[in-house]
Amino acid sequence: MSTLLEVSGVSVTFDGFRAINNLSFQIGEAEMRAVIGPNGAGKTTFMDIVTGKTRPDEGRVIWGEKSISLLGMNEARIAQEGIGRKFQKPTVFEEQTVQENLLMALKKPRGWFAVLTYRPSDADLAKVDDLAAQIGLTDQLTRTSGELSHGQKQWLEIGMLLAQEPRLLLVDEPAAGMTPAEREHTTDILVEAAKTRAVVVVEHDMEFVRRLNCKVTVLHEGAVLAEGSLDHVTADQNVIDVYLER
Template sequence: MSTLLELSGVSVSFDGFRAINNLSFQIGEPELRAIIGPNGAGKTTFMDIVTGKTRPDEGTVIWGEKSVSLLRMSESHIARAGIGRKFQKPTVFESQTVRENLAMALKNPRGPFDVLLYRKSAQGAARIEEIAAEVGLLDHLPRMAGELSHGQKQWLEIGMLLAQEPRLLLVDEPAAGMTPAEREHTTDLLKRLARKHAVVVVEHDMEFVRRLDCKVTVLHEGSVLAEGSLDHVVKNKEVIDVYLGR
């Protein structure tokens, strides 16, 4: 497994508060990783840095086999390079069907004429069905996205990320607000995706993290406090003091 993303010595401050403090982190491809930590640990800022929304004050963020610096790239370039992010609250086009949502997300040429001349291709239709089957929405393609349950909207948004053909998926608190059955489906989906992609899941729900059965990184005050299996990190005295003991 080769390293896909590597952060080294990354720090960023907002109004004198160090949100990220000399953070080093790496993930391979394919790999599933969970990131846990108390509120204010730097989990969201970490994702903001990787996706180009926030520029660090120091450190390096290196991507891919060619060791490209993400810090020189815009948010849109980073997305095109293969980094997809799913926010906690699903953002789907509610007045469009599931099929239309996936069609809009497909990785196609994006120039003004390309969009005007775009015709539904057999290849595109097949890809939409493949993605819908992957996320568990094949039977729901004709439905309006607004009619879907909360969990189904989350899966549709993951499908829309997959349509962009990412190599790394950053997924923020996917279990929040889901029914037990939806959570189980989501666990299975993320584990399946991690066979081909790098997947980082930021999550508070320890039971959900346990079911992911992957390496866990614990953040605290913008740094890595512990890393390893969940059983390993939950026995760490510092992790118990700052996070689990609360």
Template sequence: MSTLLEVSGVSVTFDGFRAINNLSFQIGPAEMRAIIGPNGAGKTTFMDIVTGKTRPDEGRVLWGEKSQSLTRMSEAKIAQAGIGRKFQRPTVFEDQSVFDNLAMALRKPRGPLAVLWYRPARADAERVHELAAEIGLSDQLSRKSGELSHGQKQWLEIGMLLAQEPRLLLVDEPAAGMTHEEREHTTALLVEAAKTRAVVVVEHDMEFVRRLNCKVTVLHEGAVLAEGSLDHVTANQQVIDVYLGR
């Protein structure tokens, strides 16, 4: 299988604390991966490195078929290259409708003139309706985003990321604060997305991870402790000692 993202021998230190320690990780172009591990394991720092927010002290982060070095690219260029990130708290434009949030997120030229003269074309409206159906918000398009439930806002933000047509989606704790039904819908949404792109989910909820039914990477002290199916990693004594036994 070809590799979309390859992280190789990456380390980063903050004020003497080694947050990432010789970490290596790779994911294919249409693959779901869950990342688990105790607080302070390096999960957020890993996503910060991939998106260019944090620069590693050493190691390589290679992207795409041409193995471009992400460590040489700005955050904006990395996003344009096809890496989308969803943070834990949903960030949507609360005063704008669901339709407008999705329309604003569509992958379009972003120069000053293009933005100034932008008028939604029929194709844009059709794409917004497609996205709304995909995330389960077709009946909410005219509603102000601020009126949505927590779960619906999470779906809208995932929809806004999908609108940018990323090849890799990094999602931080999507199940937090959701009802059982919302979590089931979120699982289906992410599994569907992973059919056509790489999806990395950082999550603490083991039941949610089990439903994703994917390969799991366990981080501890900034390095990979174990990797494999959820059953495989949860049977690993070291994983039990540092994470599951808590």
């Protein structure tokens, strides 16, 4: 499997605190990865570096088969390269319907004229129907997004990211605040998405991580502490000491 993203020897310090410490991480093209670790382990900063929100003090972040560096790019350019990020709190256009949210998110020319004159084609509407089926919101397409449950808004936001056809999806604590049934459906959406792209899930819920059934990277003090299957990392004494016994 070829490497899609490679983070190599990356460090970043904020006000004397080393948030990321010589971190190396890589993920393949169609791969699911869970990233776990205690609060302050560097999970969010890691995602900030990959998406261009934070510039590291040293190290490399290499992307795609052409091995281009992401470090000189701004956030918008990195998103155009095919890196999508979902934050913990869902951000959808609450006044718009589910269908309108998905249509707005489709990968399209974004100039002001293109936006002003945009009318959805049959192909656009078909794509939206397909996305709605992937996220389980087919029967909600005409509903105003503000009326959706917390879990449904999370799925809509994942659908909006998938509409942009990213090659890497970074998802921050998708299971937070969900019912068990919603968590199960979220697992299904992410596992399906990872068949055709890389998906990195930052999560605290071990049951959720177990259901993802993927390789796990454990971060501690800004570095990789352990990596492997969930059973492998949870049996690691270092992981037990710094994370699991808290």
